[in-house]
Amino acid sequence: MAAPESAVDLSVGHSFETARRTITEADIVNFAGLSNDFNPLHVDEPFAAATAFGRRIAHGQMIAAIVTGLRSELDRWPVLAYVGASRDFRGPIGAGDTIHAVYTISGSRPTSSDPERGVVTLDLKVLDQAGNEAMTGEDVMLVDLRRQG
Amino acid sequence: MSSAGVGFERIAVGHEFQTSRRTVTEADITHFSAITGDYSPLHADQVFVEEETDFRTRIAQGWLIVAIQSGLHCEIVDWRILAFLSTGRRFVAPVYPGDTIHAEYRVEEVRPSSSKPDRGVVTLSCTIVNQDGVAVVTGTETFLVERGTDG
Numbered sequence: 001m002a003a004p005e006s007a008v009d010l011s012v013g014h015s016f017e018t019a020r021r022t023i024t025e026a027d028i029v030n031f032a033g034l035s036n037d038f039n040p041l042h043v044d045e046p047f048a049a050a051t052a053f054g055r056r057i058a059h060g061q062m063i064a065a066i067v068t069g070l071r072s073e074l075d076r077w078p079v080l081a082y083v084g085a086s087r088d089f090r091g092p093i094g095a096g097d098t099i100h101a102v103y104t105i106s107g108s109r110p111t112s113s114d115p116e117r118g119v120v121t122l123d124l125k126v127l128d129q130a131g132n133e134a135m136t137g138e139d140v141m142l143v144d145l146r147r148q149g
Numbered sequence: 150m151s152s153a154g155v156g157f158e159r160i161a162v163g164h165e166f167q168t169s170r171r172t173v174t175e176a177d178i179t180h181f182s183a184i185t186g187d188y189s190p191l192h193a194d195q196v197f198v199e200e201e202t203d204f205r206t207r208i209a210q211g212w213l214i215v216a217i218q219s220g221l222h223c224e225i226v227d228w229r230i231l232a233f234l235s236t237g238r239r240f241v242a243p244v245y246p247g248d249t250i251h252a253e254y255r256v257e258e259v260r261p262s263s264s265k266p267d268r269g270v271v272t273l274s275c276t277i278v279n280q281d282g283v284a285v286v287t288g289t290e291t292f293l294v295e296r297g298t299d300g
Contacts, residue, residue: 019187030184034177039230051231060233061219062184065212068185079189080202082211086237102213146199 008077010108011142018070020100023058023093031062048147053092059088060089063135065100067126076099078087078147080117098129106138118143141148154229156297157269162256168221173209175245183212204243211240214286218252218277227256229295230235231268238288242279249280257289268295 032038040047041057048056065089091101106119120143124133182188190197191208198204215238245251258272271294277286 011232027184029182031216034180034184035216036171037216039226041230042233059216059219061212061216065181065185065187065210065216068210068212069182069188071186075189082190082240084237084239085211086235088235089233093286108291 008031008073010077010105010118012105012108015102015104016073018067018074018103019102020098021066021070022098023059023063023066023095025095026054027062027066028095029061029106031065032093034119035059035061037061053094055093055094057094058097058136060087063089063126064097064137067099067124067135070101071140072101072103077120077141078144079129081142083140083142084134085137086140087089089135091134093128093134097134098136099126101126103139111142120147121127154297155205155224155227156229157259157261157271157294158258158296160228160259160271160294162259164256166219166224166253166254168223168247168254171217171221172216172249173217173246177213177217178207178209178246181216185210185212188197188227204245206245208243208245209248211238211286214240214244214250214277217250218275218286221252222253223252225292227270228292229297230292231295232293234270234291236288236290238286240286242283242285244279244285248285250277250285252277263292266296268293270294 032043042059046058066145090101101124103122103124111117120141124137124141125133128134192210197209198207213281253276257274261269272291275288275290276284279285
């Protein structure tokens with residue numbers, strides 16, 4: 001994004017996948033420390049083992065965060081701002097699970113105030129290694145259409 | 150589950166509360182990039198931000214602000230939470246290193262589970278505010294909360 005001039009496809013219906021990443025024990029501990037979210041579902045093994053999850057699970061918002069860093073076409077988008085997002089946490093992810101995301105563009109329009117800026121809406125789903133949906137949701141991005149390529 | 154904590158039946162619509170504050174630092178932004186791999190230039194390229202955007206310096210990742218908010222001390226820490234079901238966020242203003250944030254919550258809906266009488270769904274509105282009183286992130290959070298066993 002820091003200058004590549006190749007074209008990006010912002011058309012509605014366009015779909016693309018991210019790279020995969022295995023979620024590790026270190027990720028969960030690091031995220032607990034960074035966020036100060038030490039909820040026992042994430043850091044207390046006997047507690048978590050007694051829940052329906054059966055083991056400590058990753059913070060849902062950590063999975064949302066890690067997905068933002070997975071390599072994908074989005075890396076080349078001239079994003080001016082991340083406007084909004086929603087996430088439904090549909091299935092647990094634990095250390096050792098491997099995730100990736102599938103994005104599909106669901107809306108693309110110029111802003112009313114500046115036709116050189118576009119609002120692009122994406123549906124996404126995050127899948128584990130077995131193809132189970134861990135998370136679904138939507139992202140809204142403000143994009144510089146002059147630098148679309 | 151632990152028997153301690155605030156059960157679903159004690160959470161009332163209209164209840165409002167605030168979190169503790171925290172100053173968002175340069176280190177938080179860099180650590181978050183290291184955890185997520187999100188080194189997009191809005192967060193990691195000062196020259197890009199100055200030349201291509203309206204922001205005065207690199208901004209915190211939106212999900213970093215949400216992550217930090219989830220760890221701020223507040224009443225939710227004591228709730229008998231079974232699961233965090235969903236969230237919706239609007240990133241309405243930038244957060245810069247040095248800004249100090251807190252969150253303001255209001256319970257918007259409490260709905261007993263139709264299938265399992267020992268639990269219910271709680272939806273809150275949540276506004277994250279900076280030191281000037283400016284809303285930086287608005288949105289909702291939805292939790293599955295267990296009823297108390299001792300109340």
